[in-house]
Amino acid sequence: MNIYVGNLAYSVTDEQLRSAFSQFGKVSKASVIMDHNRSKGFAFVEMDDSTEGKSAIDALNGNEIDSRAWKV
Numbered sequence: 001m002n003i004y005v006g007n008l009a010y011s012v013t014d015e016q017l018r019s020a021f022s023q024f025g026k027v028s029k030a031s032v033i034m035d036h037n038r039s040k041g042f043a044f045v046e047m048d049d050s051t052e053g054k055s056a057i058d059a060l061n062g063n064e065i066d067s068r069a070w071k072v
Contacts, residue, residue, distance in 0.1 A: 001053035006042040008032065009066035014043075020060060021045050025052025 005017065018030035029046040032039050047053040061072040 001047050001050045003045045003047065003053055003057060003072060004042065005045060005060075006071035007068050008039065008041050008043060008070065009068045010039045010041060012039065012043070012066060017043055017045060020065065021047065021056050024056035024059060025049050 003021075008017075012032060014030050014032055017032060018027050021027045021030060024047075026048055027045060028048055030043065031045075032043040034040065045056075047056065057072045060070055062069050064070075
């Protein structure tokens with residue numbers, strides 16, 4: 001399952017993203033999209049199990065992380 005994560009603070013790293021989503025299951029890939037070495041404010045997270053992915057979406061969508069409400 002490929003999950004879009006938007007409205008990220010520019011300081012969020014791949015590891016922070018992986019850590020947030022790994023609470024809900026196995027994360028196979030977490031990538032903050034970069035442009036000229038600066039975050040574009042969104043990312044994609046890949047999770048193997050769609051049930052775990054849906055749990056992560058439900059739990060993290062709208063939560064404030066680093067003073068920004070994530071759009072998952």
